[in-house]
Amino acid sequence: MARIGVFICHCGENISATVDCGKVAETIGKLKHVAYSTEYKYMCSDPGQTLIKEAIKEHKLTGVVVAACSPRMHEPTFRKACAEGGLNPFLCEMANLREHCSWVHEKNDLTTEKAIDIVRIQVEKVKLNSALQPIRVPVTKTAMVIGGGIAGIQSALDIANTGHKVIMIERSPSIGGHMSQLSETFPTLDCSQCILTPRMVEVAQHPNITLYTYAEVESVEGFIGNFKVKIRKKAKSLDEKTCTGCGLCTTKCPQKKIPNEFEQGMGMRPAIYIPFPQAVPNRPVIDREHCTYYIKGKCKICEIVCPTKAIRFDQPDEILELEIGAIVVATGFDIKHADFFPEYGYGKYKDIIDGLQFERLASASGPTTGAILRPSDGQVPKNIVFIACAGSRDPAKGIAYCSKICCMYTAKHAMLYKHKVHEGKAYVFYMDIRSGGKNYDEFVRRAIEEDHVNYIRGRVSTVFERDGKLIVKGVDTLLGAQPVEIVADMVVLATAGVANSGAEDLAQKLHVSYDAHKFFAEAHPKLKPIETNTAGIFLAGACQNPKDIPDSVSQASGAAVKVAGLFSQNELTREPLVAVVNRTAPPMYSTCVGCFMCQSVCPYQAIEREDFKNREGKIVKTVAKINEGLCQGCGTCVALCRSKSIDLYGYSNNQVYAEVVALLNEY
Amino acid sequence: MKFGIYPGCSLTGSARDYNESVFALAEAFDLEFAQIPDWNCCGATAAHNLNKELSLALPARILALAEQNGLDEIIVPCAACYSRLVVTQNELKKNPELKNRIREVLEMDYHGTSKILNVIEWIDKYIIPKLDEKIVKPFNYKVACYYGCLLVRPDKVLNYDRAEDPQTMDIVMSKIGADPIYYPYKTECCGAGFSVSRTDIVSKLSGKIIEDAEHRGADAIIVACPMCHSNLDMRRSDINKYWKTEYKIPVVFVTQAIGLAIGLSSEKVGLKRHFVEVKIS
Structure with missing residues (x-):
């Protein structure tokens, strides 16, 4: 006879503020087969877990329902607690009272009624749960890093230095990313190339790193520890081994x-x-x-x-198939372009440029070898205006978020200009100065106080040309909304940082989530900022949201540790919530008739054929068989099977019927 | 093809020139107008500053009358009236409760099905396709297209042209042979309703709009709003007094410019009514 224990969590006040937890516990306690029912303020805490463990022993429970939050965060917590209490972890179910009830309803009797229903159906389900054993799968100890900017480079080097193999792929012809374009870096003004290029060389020379440039991800299949990745090496139209790079x-x-x-x-x-x-x-x-x-x-x-005859015009693209254990996504960001802001005249006048263009102007390796010259006529601009938040924090323009790096790089730009054009005047229009970070605010103060950059708090309404000058019309909100008009020679727009092109496409190939702005989504905004929703795929750098170099590098190292941690195990355990084709005694072997419709719909190629032979070795029946390593438990085959021969562990048809029937019946 | 026309107050008063040119164009292109019977004030700026229900009920009544008379398309030459009508239609579409309330207030049925066209949209749809064959005197002038505020704003509601750098009028003007100059003041404020209470502000703001057009060598400022026209044209002596200038650049309605290009007389399109002499013909 089933003896179910039910544990109602208050989640602080998240649940108890709208749901009468006491009443839920009391009502559920009266149900048939419920041996124990109680409530507690924080069920996930140590005392809460102890409560569950002790109740299992004391009441000889055969199943547990924890009515608390979404299973995404704490199902593993409670399953572990059950295991420690001596119960098979898969005999524990969660009822989601927080997201599905208390957060979305007002406090009243109906809310409590609904909470009771939610718990009730889980009680009926758990009665039919069976004890399952985790599936063990091997780990391929090779990581793939997608993107060769500073985040990808850091992550690849860190993983490679733990002794594991790394495949780095980069879609452009060279690694280096945006950082290689930068002139100098805040807050120390050290040369970007000087600190980056040695690391780029290190990647190329590292014995554990295989670098594929001009290559993109074609498809990703499999799961944590066992991804199968196809990459497309675009034809470079030359033989890299023969080419000496003479140029x-x-x-x-x-x-x-x-x-x-x-x-x-x-x-x-x-x-x-x-x-x-x-x-x-x-x-x-x-x-x-x-x-x-x-x-x-x-x-x-x-x-x-070509002195070495290395050119190959007929070279085809090459598709490589790789076995990968973990993936680090480090595909970076882009900046919002051109006609986004018609009123700022970008694209209409050569002397209105964006932040990355200014980086190239200020860079010793740039088109002007580091001299700040107007693109239109090559003259030194005497008045230069920097517009911060050109697009960021501006929901009217579609981007509500702060791009984070612009305050700092704008201060740096103004400073670099003043260092090169001593007599010039630099103006910065800003909304707020957001310079949180080590030595960051000091850096901005230095621009204002030592380099005499004029900071004007207010927005710019329009920039237009008149008699060869750029008229910048804005407002100074610290002077009581005084209109300001500056006659400038050059204008630099700190345009918003946006997701890189192709991010959405890549996210879909990887089966990871992304947000409304196409930035890759972390698994938890606070406690899992590096993980994605897909196990074994991690994030590094600005592909998640705009980030500066120190933040990107820190996260990249974090991702590397996650990968190394994964690779420290020889085997992984997976939840055994997979599909299974039934087996019966010969001569039937299974109710499966071998139509293999399931095979055609399985998104994970997890369905194989199994032959049954008689004593003479002749095949008498062929039925479907699920590869437990590949099956993700989506249930598509279950729904499609015409002879009802497939079922899902943990979500069997009978369990789902029991839930529905419970909901329909009075209690 | 029969359209409804909503003239509003200005087209029967201070902007009779605009009205004449719109009707002259319609006649030249065999387009027939039916004035919405018993139309009322759109509420203008006053209503929506004082009473939200009133500010929606007034335009809603106009739209309801149009529906009653089977007018599926209404042309609204005045940019301010156009804005009020479109905003109302949009608000009531978004909010069915409010729609019912307004029906109660009006004691009329209202569905919000009429399509509202501003003058440029009307030109685009009905004049441009037959324009080429009718042009006899290409409008060979440098023009500064001045859109003002309400023709393109609020852009999320009107969903019509880029609010910060509109282009539609420039395109129409280039179709009749004009050379639209780059003109950054095309959506700057003319002073609008301060025309009556604070002419000094209108003089200051409109003066800048005129100065930039003259500075860039425009032969005329092209407008599609009676309020813009009256501030730039009727208030010209105040502007010149304020800035101690002698600006002579004429202010021409887009419909007048097209009328001239297809050979209509300056009298027919109402140019004689302007305060600043229009030497273009």
Whole structure:
């Protein structure tokens, strides 16, 4: 006879403020087969768990229902407590009184009634639970890092240094990411390239890291410890082993008018190109979209000049299939572009640029070798205006969030300008200065106090051109909303940081969640900021939300620790909530008739064929068999099976019927 | 094709020139107007500052009358009236309770089914497709298209043109041969209703709008709003007094410019009624 224990949690006041927990416990206690029913303020706390463990022993419970929050966070907690109390952990169920009841209803009798119903159906379900054993699966101890910016680099190096193999893939021809484009970095003003490029080289040379640039994720299957990943290595149109990276082809390419991505469009590059001189790997690729040969069928000058005959025009894309144990997503961010702000004139005037373009202007390796010159005429701007929050914190423009890095880089930009143009005037329009971080506020104060940057608190309504000057109209809210008009030579927009292109597509391939802004979503905003909802896939850097370098690097190292922790185990245990095809005595073997409709709908390729042979070795029946390692317990096959031969452990048809019947019946 | 037209107060008063040019265009393109019978005030700025229900009931009555008379499309040449009508239709669509309340107030049925067109939308839909064959005198002038506020705002409700850098009027003008200049003041405030109570403010604000157009070498400022027109045209002597200037740039309704391009006389399109002489013909 079933002896069920029910534990009602108050969740502080989260549940008890709207649900009469005492009444729920009392009513449930009177149900048939309920041997024990109680309530407690925090069931997940140590005393709460002890309460469950002791009740299991004292009342000889055969099943437990914890009525508390969503199972996402604490189901493992309570299952573990049950196991410690001597009960099979899969004989514990949760009833969600918080998200499904107390948070969404007002305090009244009906709310308590609903709470009773929610608990009641779980009591009926748990009576039919069976004791299950976790499934053990092996771990492939190779990690994949997607994205070769600073976050990906840090994560890859940290994992590789623990002795595990790392595959790094990067979709552009070189690793380095946005950090390689930056001039100097806040709050110390050290040169970005000087601190980054040695790490890029380290990635390329590390014995545990295999680097694939110009490559993208094609598909991801499998699960934690056992992902099967296909990557597409786009054709670079040259043999990387033969190529010495001499660069002769890039100087002779007749097509030289392609906007240079690395210079944010402020310079040109040829069709065969190395993105920047410090690129890793330092080998060119042919941009087939712009190459004269691929467009017109003639040219091949690079092939003629190449001293090692490394050009391969007919090279196909290559698909690699990899076995991967854990994935770190470090695909970074982008900045909001062009016509987002017609009133700020970006795209209409050459001298209105965005923050990344300013980085290139200020960079020693940039188009002006570090001189701050106006793009329109190459003159030194005497008045320069920086507009912070160009798009960020502006729901009217679609982006309500703070892009976090702009306050700091704008202060840095203004400072760099003042260091190079001593007599020039720099203005910053800002909403608030958000400079939380070690030595950050001091840095901003330094820009204001030592470098005399004029900070004006207020927004800019419009920027337009008149007689060759840019008129910036704004407001100074600290001077009682005084209108301000500045005649500027150059304007820099700190445009909002947004999700990188292709983020949504990648998230869907990886089966991880993303938010409304297409940033990858963490599993828990506070306690699981590195994990995603998919086990074995972790986040690093600005693909999650705009982040500065120190934050990206910290998170990258965190992700590496998560991966190393996973790889420290030889086997993983998985919840055994998987589908199963029934077996009966011969000659039937199973009620399965072997139609394999289930095979065609299984999203995880988890359904195999099993042959039954007679004594002569002749196959007498073929039925479906579930691969427990691959099955994710989605239940699609259960719903589709025509002969009702498949069931789901933990969510069997009988359990679900019992829940429905409980709800329909009076108690 | 028969449309409803809602003239509002200004087209029968201070903007008779605008009214004449709209009707002249309609006649030239064989478009027939039916004035909404027994129309009332749209409530303008006053109503929605004082009483929300009143500010919705007034335009709703106009729309209800249009429905009663089977007018599926209503052209509203005045930008302020246009804004009030569209805002009302939108509010009542979003809020069925409020819609019922307004029906009670009006003691009329109201569904909100009529399509409301501003003058540019009307031109786009009915004039532009037949325009090319009718042009006899291309409007070869540099023009500054001035949109003002209510033609494009609130943009989330009107869902019509970019609020910060609208383009529709520039496109219409280029279709009749004009050269629309880059004009950053196209949505700056003209002073609007201060025309009556604080002419000094109108003089200051409208003066800047005129100054920039003259500075950039425009031959005319093109408008599609009676209020903009009266501030830039009727208040010109106040503006010149305030800024100690002698701005002479004419202010022309978009419908007048098209009328001239298809060969209508300046009298027919109401240019004679302007305060600032229009030497364009």
